[in-house]
Amino acid sequence: MPTVDEQSDELNDDSGIDLDLKNPYVAALLAWFVPGLGHFYQGRTAKAVTIFVAVTMLFISGYQMGGGKVVYCSFTPEDYRWQFIGQFFLGSVAVPAVVQNRSLRGQEQQGAKANLLLGDFLAPPTSTRELNDWNHDYHSFFQMGTLYTLVAGLLNLFAIYDAYGGPGVWHDPVQRKKRLAAAAEAAAEEVS
Amino acid sequence: MFPWNLLLAAVERGVMSGVEQLLLFFPLVLISSLVYGVTRHERWPVIFREAARMAVWFGFFTGCMFIVVFVLSQFN
Numbered sequence: 001m002p003t004v005d006e007q008s009d010e011l012n013d014d015s016g017i018d019l020d021l022k023n024p025y026v027a028a029l030l031a032w033f034v035p036g037l038g039h040f041y042q043g044r045t046a047k048a049v050t051i052f053v054a055v056t057m058l059f060i061s062g063y064q065m066g067g068g069k070v071v072y073c074s075f076t077p078e079d080y081r082w083q084f085i086g087q088f089f090l091g092s093v094a095v096p097a098v099v100q101n102r103s104l105r106g107q108e109q110q111g112a113k114a115n116l117l118l119g120d121f122l123a124p125p126t127s128t129r130e131l132n133d134w135n136h137d138y139h140s141f142f143q144m145g146t147l148y149t150l151v152a153g154l155l156n157l158f159a160i161y162d163a164y165g166g167p168g169v170w171h172d173p174v175q176r177k178k179r180l181a182a183a184a185e186a187a188a189e190e191v192s
Numbered sequence: 193m194f195p196w197n198l199l200l201a202a203v204e205r206g207v208m209s210g211v212e213q214l215l216l217f218f219p220l221v222l223i224s225s226l227v228y229g230v231t232r233h234e235r236w237p238v239i240f241r242e243a244a245r246m247a248v249w250f251g252f253f254t255g256c257m258f259i260v261v262f263v264l265s266q267f268n
Contacts, residue, residue: 017234019234046236047230050230051230054227057223140213144213144216162230162231162232168232
């Protein structure tokens with residue numbers, strides 16, 4: 001009969017789980033582009049659905065709270081949008097945001113009127129005044145929407161790492177030792 | 193009783209108008225702890241236990257920060 005400590009150890013133990021991470025680079029890239037897509041590629045469907053629903057819900061809530069203005073790329077001295085560093089880990093929104101930023105800056109250099117490639121979608125503000133208007137119109141929800149989208153991006157960073165290298169507990173030295181020992185034992189049994 | 197008295201006093205004095213915005217904190221904590229648990233473990237019972245543990249920890253930590261900032265704001 002297992003002791004309470006052994007039962008507790010068993011519950012915390014992920015060492016016996018055999019995972020095929022397929023190509024981890026492809027999985028990480030897919031996970032970056034769409035939350036959960038890397039896990040879906042690896043056949044970890046339940047995890048894929050959980051990550052997709054959780055991260056996407058958080059992101060869309062934040063995006064709506066800030067009137068669709070809280071996700072944009074801008075690194076000018078007037079508007080240094082450091083929050084975009086976190087939002088960048090959601091690739092499907094980071095790519096259009098970067099495209100919009102390049103489109104705006106390119107036109108600014110040419111002295112042309114801003115007529116962005118994707119319209120207003122994920123576009124940075126064209127002036128400090130416009131940014132002030134956004135803050136005024138959405139007041140605290142602009143900050144909260146920024147926080148939600150930033151956290152969604154950072155959570156997807158965890159998901160990307162999980163798709164690339166397996167669950168975090170695998171990297172725990174004690175768990176790793178157990179996992180490798182179990183794999184070696186299974187291989188020895190197969191040979192004999 | 194102290195935290196509740198502090199909260200009630202704050203609401204009565206109107207210093208916490210918009211207190212309903214604190215509700216936005218709950219989905220953030222729930223989703224953060226769930227995704228953290230999912231990326232750390234592979235078995236669902238362990239994932240849920242880890243998520244619950246993290247939710248309590250996040251709640252405690254941010255609650256402490258809230259109380260510190262709230263008390264400091266009273267001296268401005």
